Amino acid sequence: MAADDNWLRFVSIPIAAVxxxxxxxxxxxxxxxxxxxxxxxxxxxxxxxxxQWDEQTAAAIQQASGVRVTRNNQPVWKVTENDxxxxxxxxxxxxxKHEYITYAVALDANGRVRQLEVLVYRESYGYExxxxxxxxxxxxxxxxxxxxxEEDIKNISGATMSCRHISxxxxxxxxxxxxxxxxx
Amino acid sequence: xxxxxxxxxxxxxxxxxxxSLAGRGExxxxxxxxxxxxxxxxIHELMSVQSATSELSxxxxxxxxxxxxxxxxxWRVLALAEEISRLSDGAFDVTVGAAMMARDGAxxxxxxxxxxxxxxxxIELLDGSRVRxxxxxxxxxxxxxxxxxxxxxxxILRRLGVPAGCVNAGGDxxxxxxxxxxxxxxxxxxxxxxxxHVDLRNRALATSANYRRDNGFKAAGLVLDPRxxxxxxxxxxxxxxxxxSCAVADALAKCVLLLGASSAAVLRHYHAxxxxxxxxxxxxxxxxLPVAGSHSAWRRNRSAVSxxxxxxxxxxxxxxxxxxxxxxxxAGLDKxxxDKxxxDKxxxxx
Numbered sequence: 001m002a003a004d005d006n007w008l009r010f011v012s013i014p015i016a017a018v019x020x021x022x023x024x025x026x027x028x029x030x031x032x033x034x035x036x037x038x039x040x041x042x043x044x045x046x047x048x049x050x051x052q053w054d055e056q057t058a059a060a061i062q063q064a065s066g067v068r069v070t071r072n073n074q075p076v077w078k079v080t081e082n083d084x085x086x087x088x089x090x091x092x093x094x095x096x097k098h099e100y101i102t103y104a105v106a107l108d109a110n111g112r113v114r115q116l117e118v119l120v121y122r123e124s125y126g127y128e129x130x131x132x133x134x135x136x137x138x139x140x141x142x143x144x145x146x147x148x149x150e151e152d153i154k155n156i157s158g159a160t161m162s163c164r165h166i167s168x169x170x171x172x173x174x175x176x177x178x179x180x181x182x183x184x
Numbered sequence: 185x186x187x188x189x190x191x192x193x194x195x196x197x198x199x200x201x202x203x204s205l206a207g208r209g210e211x212x213x214x215x216x217x218x219x220x221x222x223x224x225x226x227i228h229e230l231m232s233v234q235s236a237t238s239e240l241s242x243x244x245x246x247x248x249x250x251x252x253x254x255x256x257x258x259w260r261v262l263a264l265a266e267e268i269s270r271l272s273d274g275a276f277d278v279t280v281g282a283a284m285m286a287r288d289g290a291x292x293x294x295x296x297x298x299x300x301x302x303x304x305x306x307i308e309l310l311d312g313s314r315v316r317x318x319x320x321x322x323x324x325x326x327x328x329x330x331x332x333x334x335x336x337x338x339x340i341l342r343r344l345g346v347p348a349g350c351v352n353a354g355g356d357x358x359x360x361x362x363x364x365x366x367x368x369x370x371x372x373x374x375x376x377x378x379x380x381h382v383d384l385r386n387r388a389l390a391t392s393a394n395y396r397r398d399n400g401f402k403a404a405g406l407v408l409d410p411r412x413x414x415x416x417x418x419x420x421x422x423x424x425x426x427x428x429s430c431a432v433a434d435a436l437a438k439c440v441l442l443l444g445a446s447s448a449a450v451l452r453h454y455h456a457x458x459x460x461x462x463x464x465x466x467x468x469x470x471x472x473l474p475v476a477g478s479h480s481a482w483r484r485n486r487s488a489v490s491x492x493x494x495x496x497x498x499x500x501x502x503x504x505x506x507x508x509x510x511x512x513x514x515a516g517l518d519k520x521x522x523d524k525x526x527x528d529k530x531x532x533x534x
Contacts (some may be wrong), residue, residue: 001229006383006425007382007383007384007387007457008380008381008382008426008457008459008468009380009381009382010379010380010381010459011378011379011380011381012371012378012379013377014376014377014378017385027191027193027202028191029191029192029193029202030191030192039216054409058489059197078224098375100201102518115193116194116195117192117193117196118193118325121193121200125375125376135357155202155350155355155357155365155366155367156367156368156369156370156378157353157355157356157367157368157369157370157373157382157389157390157424158355158369158370158372158375158391158393158422158424159356162198163195163198163199163200164200167195177444
């Protein structure tokens with residue numbers, strides 16, 4: 001053992017339990033506003049529009065991305081600087097069996113991914129992730145107000161989260177851009 | 185002077201990579217984090233086996249016997265891998281997974297080997313950042329490159345003057361500077377439960393396991409037993425290693441997973457510490473004592489690997505919240521010495 005003999009404790013406790021039911025581990029990285037500034041700079045202007053589409057368009061997005069489309073709307077921020085279009089800012093969420101991730105994507109003016117940042121990561125071993133009501137409590141906040149969670153970033157070592165759902169989400173957003181956003 | 189803390193996360197290396205930094209000025213920290221993420225992405229591009237155009241894929245497709253010039257990063261990873269392979273008597277071997285897959289496919293992993301596969305000894309590291317394969321083989325650095333990418337990110341952050349922080353690539357992480365970073369280690373059977381608490385300061389920690397598939401998380405990669413040609417590691421066992429560098433911690437975690445208590449020598453070489461969690465037992469590898477038999481004894485007696493329980497203290501009743509010390513019932517435990525192994529800390533409530 002190294003000199004600092006107190007580095008390791010064997011325990012048996014729920015991972016970062018913060019919820020009454022189930023076990024929720026949450027990490028907040030950036031708020032929507034922070035992500036906007038980080039991705040486009042302090043001088044950028046953001047114009048939000050709530051895009052909506054019909055079933056036919058949803059099917060087209062699904063067809064183009066190979067990813068299931070469960071929604072018919074998406075808030076997208078058009079980003080300008082000195083009245084010139086510099087890109088688009090989109091906040092999206094994806095969830096798996098145990099994890100739920102809110103992330104932001106910056107597209108350039110031609111619709112290419114410029115940057116991706118995870119805003120909030122949650123994992124749960126209760127029923128919460130599959131529960132629309134539980135997820136809904138975050139959704140309203142994400143698309144406008146900063147999300148605020150009190151938890152600190154927790155470090156967990158062990159089974160790792162696969163980022164497959166984020167990759168799928170980005171494919172879906174790019175197909176959404178092609179079908180709904182792009183103007184040329 | 186203002187003091188700032190930032191946390192960022194991006195999907196990289198097939199997992200979520202988080203970077204937490206502390207220092208003066210939020211803008212500088214964000215700038216440094218962006219450079220660190222870019223550095224990690226660069227390592228991934230070089231060494232991914234999924235990408236057909238990565239440097240490693242190109243190397244794997246190069247003709248046998250030809251010296252190939254590679255980036256210093258990939259060369260360094262291969263050199264460290266070779267050293268750990270040697271010190272662990274082949275328990276860690278970057279050539280084995282791909283070779284077995286090529287020969288048998290995933291279904292063949294439970295077969296006994298009928299021919300000698302390529303091993304790490306068939307990789308020649310030459311000067312001038314060159315490498316030569318002595319026979320047909322494919323390298324998969326999945327067991328070490330993630331840790332190396334974390335080290336590379338820390339190097340970039342320090343060079344940019346960030347005083348303290350932590351880079352966490354899906355649970356393989358490294359803390360630097362004056363911050364003490366608390367880490368919880370998952371129960372390999374139950375990812376919602378922490379089985380160990382580690383305080384990291386200027387150290388890296390990596391965990392390897394063959395997790396059960398149904399928990400919604402990615403298996404950290406099938407861990408193969410290089411010498412038996414088998415998928416030898418039972419599900420539900422995890423090994424964690426604390427070391428100075430994350431690349432070393434990453435690779436040594438595989439050694440601990442396969443060698444159990446016999447990994448003490450290689451841990452000691454790197455001034456590293458390790459522990460195993462399996463079922464109701466959790467135990468630290470005692471690196472101060474000579475182990476009964478060298479790790480080559482493993483070759484003669486497979487039970488030494490499959491049965492680390494002979495050295496373990498059962499955490500009885502832990503599912504009920506009880507954490508009694510129950511070492512004395514365990515036959516053979518007295519040889520290791522209860523008080524010398526750090527097991528006494530199991531009695532401390534969180």
